[in-house]
Amino acid sequence: MMIAGPARDDVLAERRRCIVECFYTITTPLYVIVDSAHDHRGITSFVGKNPLNYCALFGKQLVEITDGRGPYLAALSVGDGFLESLIDKAWGKSWCIFLTGTVDLPTLRRHLARLVSVKIDEGNVALFRFYDPRVLRHYLPTCLPDELNRFFGPITSFYTESGNGENLIRFSLDYPCLEVNYIFGSR
Secondary structure, eight states: OOOOHHHHHHHHHHHHHHHHHHHHTOOSOEEEEEETTSSHHHHHHHHHTSOOEEEESSOHHHHHHTTTOSEEEEEEOTTSSHHHHHHHHHTTTTOEEEEEESSOHHHHHHHHHHHSEEEEETTEEEEOOTTSHHHHHHHGGGOOHHHHHHHHTTEEEEEEEOTTSSOEEEEEEETTEEEEEETTSOO
């Protein structure tokens, strides 16, 4: 059953608070990929005003071609206020995905940068927007075990918002199986 109006806003505000608390319990390094293509000036200004260690996933040439619009990877520090601000501002807008891994930011960036482009036919290359939660939550369940293994690499879990923003979905790999957990119960 879908809740509408002010009651829905209250439910989503409480859910955002619970999502932040969930992220506080994670013991491995927490990262976020923020997609600045949605609201380039707003997102880059928001990210730039916060004390983050971040980098573009695109290479320098692609960053120039896209005028800086694209995915940015940031290491999050629980308790600095940025996570709360990001969840409040971005949740339900398909701006970002979260991930955990046991590697440093440069190593994680190298792995993720390899996933951004895919060969489609006769050597043509296209951008793969896996960092869009609407794409990731549909893509991962279609992967074969070896594809999942390559995609996850050093990543232990991906986290996305659900389609209606009312749930947090965790994807993790227990090779050869993809585990999908809805943190707040059912879909």
